[in-house]
Amino acid sequence: MSSLKSIWNCLFSPRLIQIYGTGAEQMYEEDPLERWGNQIINSLYMMWKVGLCTSPLWGSALYNKGYFQLQELPFIAKCATGVGVILVISFCIRGLSRAKNPAYLKFLDVLQRAENDMVATKPELMKYDFEFKSWPVEYDLSDTKSPTPKASPRVAVPQGAFQNIVSIPFRVIAYLAIHTFGIRLIYPGVLGVLQAVLEKGLLKGRTRLIEVYAGQRYKLKTVDGNSIDTMVLDRRSSYANGDTLVICCEGNAGFYEIGTVITPIEAGYSVIGWNHPGFGGSTGMPYPAQEQNAIDAVIQFAINILGFKVENIMLFGWSIGGYAVSWAAMTYPDIKSVVSNNTRFL
Numbered sequence: 355m356s357s358l359k360s361i362w363n364c365l366f367s368p369r370l371i372q373i374y375g376t377g378a379e380q381m382y383e384e385d386p387l388e389r390w391g392n393q394i395i396n397s398l399y400m401m402w403k404v405g406l407c408t409s410p411l412w413g414s415a416l417y418n419k420g421y422f423q424l425q426e427l428p429f430i431a432k433c434a435t436g437v438g439v440i441l442v443i444s445f446c447i448r449g450l451s452r453a454k455n456p457a458y459l460k461f462l463d464v465l466q467r468a469e470n471d472m473v474a475t476k477p478e479l480m481k482y483d484f485e486f487k488s489w490p491v492e493y494d495l496s497d498t499k500s501p502t503p504k505a506s507p508r509v510a511v512p513q514g515a516f517q518n519i520v521s522i523p524f525r526v527i528a529y530l531a532i533h534t535f536g537i538r539l540i541y542p543g544v545l546g547v548l549q550a551v552l553e554k555g556l557l558k559g560r561t562r563l564i565e566v567y568a569g570q571r572y573k574l575k576t577v578d579g580n581s582i583d584t585m586v587l588d589r590r591s592s593y594a595n596g597d598t599l600v601i602c603c604e605g606n607a608g609f610y611e612i613g614t615v616i617t618p619i620e621a622g623y624s625v626i627g628w629n630h631p632g633f634g635g636s637t638g639m640p641y642p643a644q645e646q647n648a649i650d651a652v653i654q655f656a657i658n659i660l661g662f663k664v665e666n667i668m669l670f671g672w673s674i675g676g677y678a679v680s681w682a683a684m685t686y687p688d689i690k691s692v693v694s695n696n697t698r699f700l
Contacts, residue, residue, distance in 0.1 A: 357453065363462060365449035368485035370461050371557065374565060375481055385455055391448025396550075398441060403546035406538070410531075480564070480571065483557065486583050486635025493659055494575040495651045541640045541674070543607040544632035552609070556634065559611030563587070563627075567619055574628075574655050576638075576647040583635030584652060585610055585627045588660060593622035598690065599662045601626045601652060601682075605673025605696070609634050614670060624662070628652050630674065640674065646685075649678040653686060664688045672696050 369392060370382045384392065405412065416422060421430070452458045461482050468475040472490045479489075532540075542548050549556075563569035567587055574582040589596035600618035602625065604610060610627025611634070618625045631638030631648055638644045656662045668691045671679035676697025683692045 360453040360459065361449050363466075364452035364458070365445050367449075367452065367462055368465070368488035370458055370482060370484045372483040372561065373457070373461075373481060374483065374561070380561070382457065385451045387447050388451035388455070388458075391444040391451065394440065394444040395448070398437065400546055400550065476570075483560065486573070487581070487637070489571070489573045489581075489635070491575045491581065492572045493651070493655045495577050495647075495654055496575075537639055537641070541606055541630075541632070543609070543630060544639060548607065549634065552612070556609055556611040559609075560585070563611070563615070572655070573635075574651045576644070576651045578638070578644060578647050580631050580638035580644060580648065581636060582631070582648050582651055583610075583629045583633075584655070585615070585625075586660065587615075587619060587625045589622065589624045593624075595622040596624050598666050598668060599624045599626060599656055599660075600668045600670055601628075601649075601656065603628070603649065603669065603671030603675030603678045604630070604633075605671075605675050608673065608675070614672065618668075618670070623668075626652060626656060630678075642677070645674075645678050646681050649682045650685070653682060665690055669693070670695075 372380050373382055374380065420426065452462075461484070464475060464478045464482065465484075465488065468479045469490050472479075472492055538544055560571075563585055564571070570586045570588070572584045572586055574584050576582060600623045602610065602613060602615045602618065604613040604627075608614075609629055613627060615625050615627040628648070629636040630640045631644040632640055636648070638648075653664075653667065656667060657664060664686055665688050667686075667689055669679045669682055669689060670693045671677075672695040674697075676694035679692055679694050680697070683689050
């Protein structure tokens with residue numbers, strides 16, 4: 355029974371990437387079956403992401419060839435069923451292989467204990483690098499007692515009734531476009547393809563922050579339910595500039611693992627790096643409202659959990675990070691200083 359339970363727990367558990375503090379052999383060694391299962395699952399996931407971005411192209415082509423007609427539904431159903439069977443088999447093989455790997459079972463035990471008591475288990479959990487979606491939430495903004503100050507809402511320019519009616523089709527088309535492929539083309543940092551290409555570089559940068567600079571990784575939950583991948587370097591007790599916290603907001607297709615955090619780190623400041631919604635381990639999409647909620651969660655975390663004063667917080671951002679910086683500076687006017695580079699304001 356315990357073996358069946360282990361296999362079941364391993365079916366949908368996160369991919370283990372690296373084990374810290376083990377010397378030169380840091381990468382987690384997957385068994386051949388686990389590697390095969392991961393490759394199939396990741397390939398199908400990547401095909402889905404690429405298909406979503408290119409949906410206008412292949413959707414139009416299939417429509418012109420008549421594949422969206424009623425008589426073609428059985429063929430589409432067979433294809434979907436075949437893909438589903440392959441996916442189920444891949445999950446089962448991967449779970450079986452993981453359940454026989456002592457290193458993975460040890461990691462899974464630590465993760466399960468962290469879900470119940472993150473404070474006591476975090477030192478052990480920090481030894482592992484794995485899919486961030488399974489990292490336990492350590493700060494939920496909805497738990498904050500002090501309300502977050504809100505900026506004044508934007509005022510929409512009124513339009514006439516005729517203009518509103520005429521613009522409805524264009525609004526529908528624009529909404530569908532921006533919420534499918536548009537947002538991914540505007541912000542390539544959310545593209546799974548790009549993140550897969552940069553995976554080794556991101557892992558190397560994250561390893562450096564953790565092992566060389568003693569960084570601590572956190573998962574923050576925003577008011578709209580997004581999870582924000584955050585790296586904290588608290589240096590108040592070891593550096594003269596440590597009492598000042600620099601929050602770095604990266605630009606388009608920028609990630610804290612390979613971003614600007616190194617500059618304030620080398621200057622001796624305390625630093626927080628975070629990834630935009632949809633970037634790296636963060637969930638969501640970099641829409642303005644989600645960007646505001648993300649930087650708001652980071653600042654509230656710095657104030658309420660880390661104990662930094664607002665007047666000791668500096669903001670640095672470039673490109674789209676400048677938007678988060680400007681909104682935060684407007685919302686928290688007591689911020690110590692602001693640096694925004696290469697940001698356009700309309």
